[in-house]
Amino acid sequence: MSQYANILIAVDLSDESALVAQRAHAVAAGSSAQLHVIHVIEPLSFAYGGDIPMDFSGIQDEIQAQASQQLSRFGESHGIDAQKQHIVMGRPEVEIHAKGEELGADLIVVGSHGRYGLALLMGSTANGVLHGATCDVLAVRVGN
Template identity: 35%
Template sequence: MILSTILCPIDFSEATEPLVAYAAALAAGTGAELRILHVLEPQPTLNGPSDLDLAQKLAHYHAAATQAGATVSTAIVPGADAATEIVADAKRLSADMIVIGAHGRTGLKRFLMGNTAEVVVRTAPCVTLLVKSPPAPVSYRESA
């Protein structure tokens, strides 16, 4: 299987750092471009992170993935439903793979809003790799 584009949706939870590291290692090892995506869902309160905070966090993950050897692009897209936007972005990019975290929301929020990863796995147009946190290390050997 040849990978040219890997989509890695993130939610800025504690699981994001190891998820991006995993996706970056996979992209660097396969030569695929890594797209890190955050879906900006409407906030029920005014206490949500600012656009500047999100941009700074996204820049941090971009730099970390680049340092790992991946070719990286990033995006923040608005959307009422993260799973719908992730799948739409995968279609727009003709992504070969989605690397998504197994959890972000927990408890009542997960029950009320649904499990984004589950919906993405069921509806994605491409292979979807569900990564538990913390993920296992990734290493690749070039074949001779």
């Protein structure tokens, strides 16, 4: 098996994200793979379906600012340069695929809670990433 050259780590910035980053580092060990990290912020309008006539822009800006700070600390603690840290807004699986293609990623590493049944039907980011990716995907089991 050839070594990976570009690895995209998709994180939700929870405590479990550290395990996802550790697995990505383990895969990259001994190679010159570039590590990038992405965090996707879902717009509040997605959560409420646009049914609530409120302006969420101030709240959304605050969420973005906090996520940027968290991602910066996360990247620093895992040795990922600032220019390889990406925050985007949208649907996680769509944005992870887009960033993976933009970067020429040959591996995406994402955490998976191993949901099944109704929880899986309600949506799983890891499942969405797996089924739409144009490269390999490593789903790291987290938070059993």
